[in-house]
Amino acid sequence: MDMGVIVYKCINCGGPLAFKAESQNWTCDYCLSEFSEQEVSDFIVNEKAQAEAETSSAVLEEHHLKDQEFQEKAMGYTCQSCGAEIVTDDTTAATFCYYCHNPTIIPRRLEGEYRPEKVIPFKFNREKATELFVEWCKKKPLLSKQFTSTSELEKLSGIYVPFWLFDCHSDGKISGTATKVRTYTSGDTRYTETKYYRVLREGNAIFRDVPADGSKKMDDDLMSILEPYDYKDLTDFSMSYLSGYLAEKYDMDQNNVYGRVSGLIRDNMSSLLRESVRGYSTVNIEDSGIKMKNVGATYVLLPVWMFTYQFKGKTYMFAMNGQTGKIAGKLPISPGRAASWFSGVSAATFVALAIGGQFLW
Amino acid sequence: MVKMKKSFLLLPLLLMLLVSVNGPVFASYEKVYDEAGLFSEEERADINTQAIALSEQTEMDIVIVTTNDSQGKPSSDYALDFYDEHGFGYEDSLDGVMYLLNMEEREVYIFTRDKGTDYIDAGRVEELLDVVYPPLGDENYRESVQFFLDEVESMMASGPPVYETGDRSDAGYAYTEDGISDESSLSMVEKLGIYLLISLALGGIVIGIMMMGNRGRSTVNARTYLQDNSFAVTKKRDQHYNTIVTQQKIQQNNNSGGSSISGGGGGIGGGGRKF
Structure with a gap:
């Protein structure tokens, strides 16, 4: 299993999930199901546990290291949804697939010292x-x-x-x-x-x-x-x-x-x-x-x-x-517009002064 | 009770002592300087009371002086020196009018200072002399002084002198008219030119402000990221080490027309007549 990218999948239908700023939760665009953060991460943990159960941990580790080396040099990732290559520069941690527009996250870019402590989520769409x-x-x-x-x-x-x-x-x-x-x-x-x-x-x-x-x-x-x-x-x-x-x-x-x-x-x-x-x-x-x-x-x-x-x-x-x-x-x-504002203000002032001046002296 | 009485007695005594020591402080309450001895004590007291009342009413000093010895000076100089030496004037100002009978020269002289000169200009000095002069021929000095006080009161009540346009020979307010004529001498073209400059400048300022607003601007300040109440001044020193005082003469438009004497600070006027 390719661990290079994560696509959050809908728990109900398997469609891609995106964080929605307006409702501050995750909504599936296909079946319109809504999930809280807890539900989404629980699901990911479960999926991982299943995958790890299928592969022996030693093999996985070896696989993992090779993977990492390759990925760090190539900076190429494969879209989990359509299989197309995702091209990013080396600071991008989350992006979209060029072809199917699936939201894609490259978790390795946010691991270890690069893992943020906190986040302020988007507040509007x-x-x-x-x-x-x-x-x-x-x-x-x-x-x-x-x-x-x-x-x-x-x-x-x-x-x-x-x-x-x-x-x-x-x-x-x-x-x-x-x-x-x-x-x-x-x-x-x-x-x-x-x-x-x-x-x-x-x-x-x-x-x-x-x-x-x-x-x-x-x-x-x-x-x-x-x-x-x-x-x-x-x-x-x-x-x-x-x-x-x-x-x-x-x-x-x-x-x-x-x-x-x-x-x-x-x-x-x-x-x-x-x-x-x-x-x-x-x-x-x-x-x-x-x-x-x-x-x-x-x-x-x-x-x-x-x-x-x-x-x-x-x-x-x-x-x-x-x-x-x-x-x-x-x-x-x-x-x-600058010229018309300038001439408008100047002309209005001039007229006001000329008229006002007649009464003053 | 005995002690109280004693202290009551002490108070006027102290006051008298003050009068004798600090004579000039109370000088302004002494309005009559009868060095020629022309008035009886009753007359002197009466004139003094009237002069004090008039002084309060007109807010300028009113002084009556008689002398047998003008120290060889003309009446105008003697009057000026006498006025300065005694520090006359109303409160902090030098405002005042002085009536001088110079028995050595047999001359009556009216001296005016600052506000006195503003109100009693050369023309009015002549009017005053017309009024106070006649009794002097009969040695009726008390009556002359009374006329002086009455006439000053009515002149002050009628306000400062007003001049007709064109009658400027001795007009103290001529400068005002000059100022107005200067103002109105600006031609229409010049005025429009000034208006145009003001208009263009205002247009420029408005556009400048709009340009500044045409972008997002910073809204953080020194306190945005300051933890609440965490700023404390631990040491504060404000040490005074020098003082510099500069002085500048205030330009005043003195009305020194007629026979007023220029020099010595201005605002001095007067005139006399021999009898």
């Missing part, structure tokens, strides 16, 4: 994501109207993106100079009194679950705009959530992304300290030192809808938070 995106576009006055009417909107995919969530304690110290300025009048002289202070603040704070994506494919800026995720929806990872979506494994480990995260925490810590310097007219921070300790990272998968958009010969990338619907990405600016 493809149709809802499209709807949210169109709604967002409609609120943008400078966007060409053709943009949302094209069939390009179908090119979106739900991806579980690998993220590292960092916890850490931070100690910080800032110092600088500050002034208090006061003016008063005596007789016909105006006095400006500037008092100079040396200010210093030391403090500590605990930061929790600061996210950083661990995938080179994903644009860091795009991903950071999707924040924040609501971590109350974090659940223990189960392979079955991936069924029906794409999933990536990390190709940047926690040490690779730590630089980015520590910079962020440093900035946060110094702005917290800076906020605690109050009551001055001006504050000039000259020196700051932020230290971090007890750093720990959790590997999680977070849901992202990705839109790749061809418009007038250019490619636009958008990402949507699969939990909150928040959108990241830059929309094209329609020169025509």
